[in-house]
Amino acid sequence: MNKYITKLSEISSKPERLIVGLMSGTSLDGLDIALCKCKSGFVDVKEFRSVEYSKELIKRLSEIQSRVATNTKELTLLHTELANYYGEAVIKALIEWGVPMEEVDLIASHGQTIYHAPAQTEKEINATLQIVDGDHIAQKTGIITISDFRQKHTSVGGEGAPLAGIFDEAVFRDETKHRLLINLGGIANLTWLPSKNSGNKVMSGDTGPANTLINEAMIKYFDRTFDERGKVAASGKVHSELVRYILLEPYFRKPFPKTTGQEDFRLNYIEELMEGHGIECSEKDLIASLTSLTAQSISRAVDQITNDEAFECYVSGGGVHNESMMKELEERIPQGEFKDFEELGIPADAKEAAMMSFFANDLVSGDGFSIPGVTEEKVHFGKISLPD
Known part of the structure; x- marks a missing residue:
């Protein structure tokens, strides 16, 4: 058995988990990093920092974000480049906070929204796209990574937001x-x-x-x-x-x-x-x-x-x-x-990064959530990426 499957099982059975939540919004101002202690219905933000995007990165993202026509090569490159950027930012933050990498159970990454397309007619489907590959974050950090939270919302008929x-x-x-x-x-x-x-x-x-x-x-x-x-x-x-x-x-x-x-x-x-x-x-x-x-x-x-x-x-x-x-x-x-x-109990700037930790925690140890107006069935959000 993959050793990380065993580790994931051990993480899920713990009374609480230490999770790094990552969030970058459509304002393109940067990456929020929140170190959170999580258990069912509870998030405690232990550390928080924001890493500003450079003007060059903002320019590159603004040229592909929310555009009907875009540069697919640039989109593909940023999907991977940002993942490595996120991974390096997490490593640097944990070092500065004095937190050993092996103490972190999970990374929870929202990713960078590129296009949000709720259905405008009954014939259309709801769709949304966030880039930043979870496999690359997991490989860079050696930490199991949960990402792509919004796809489950659309897969059961929701618009992918708001979570x-x-x-x-x-x-x-x-x-x-x-x-x-x-x-x-x-x-x-x-x-x-x-x-x-x-x-x-x-x-x-x-x-x-x-x-x-x-x-x-x-x-x-x-x-x-x-x-x-x-x-x-x-x-x-x-x-x-x-x-x-x-x-x-x-x-x-x-x-x-x-x-x-x-x-x-x-x-x-x-x-x-x-x-x-x-x-x-x-x-x-x-x-x-x-x-x-x-x-x-x-x-x-x-x-x-x-x-x-x-x-x-x-x-x-x-x-x-x-x-x-x-x-x-x-x-x-x-x-x-x-x-x-x-x-x-949560700093204003850290709320959305903490929210990612919350959903990652539920994915590995919770009962899921119904989505009002969409489904009464319980669903979990996120995809799991293993380091190896």
Whole structure:
């Protein structure tokens, strides 16, 4: 028998597991690495770091991500190159944390989303693609690696997202308190967690762009990869007519649950819309407007699903550091009591990497999860790659 099959069996029978969770989102800002202690329904983040992508890597990824036509050679190369990059980043992080490699049970890698294609008609199928090969990570590190989590979701009829709703309900739902969890990555998603005592259903979905449009505009007009602390947005003025036209897009009128990706929200489309409607605004005003778009689209979604009930609100993801975005969110969601995500036991920046650890832990030792509105059957997420 393959020695790693025996080891996997031993890992699955342990009371808890030490797992490295890896996450890189559509905002292309870098790789999040979270070292987590995991057991059923519980994740404890022991260490965390983010590794920024270089400008060259961001450029290469942006040229193949969310595009109908792309360079298949570059796509193939990055599938392997990024895996080696991830593996080296994990090794370096563990050395700096003083954690012996042999103490880590699993690596859980989300990968880099290249295209997200939820069905638009009944004749279409749901599909999504994440690159970064798990075999290469496992071979580079010598650690059993779980990857490609979203394919099981689509294989049973889901859209491949959001996975966050499953994680949020299992880990953060409270008996008596209503909670709203917002994640501000490239795309914004939220999970409505009514108290268990209320008997109401959990609701989760994508609201639209969070940082993806802002980052794309910052790269093009300011040669910076993101708007640090929302300073550029704060220096500009929101062009309300531009935001109004963007919010007329069909996606914003779809009912929950729903998912989207950068495919639906690219800067060139915004610029075409501006040209078509004769809208002119400065580069700073564009950043301010795109920031406001994120806040307005999220608040609209919140109004649809929370019925004006008071709730605790926790925000995670890179956008939590955008002070302009956070200020407008708090103004537009007055029924929410905004709290530090870390009060839930996980740092805001580490949430999605921790989520990958959570799903990897369930794959090897859990009972699986049903997917609301898709299947009541229990499913597990992820594929297993052995080092040899």
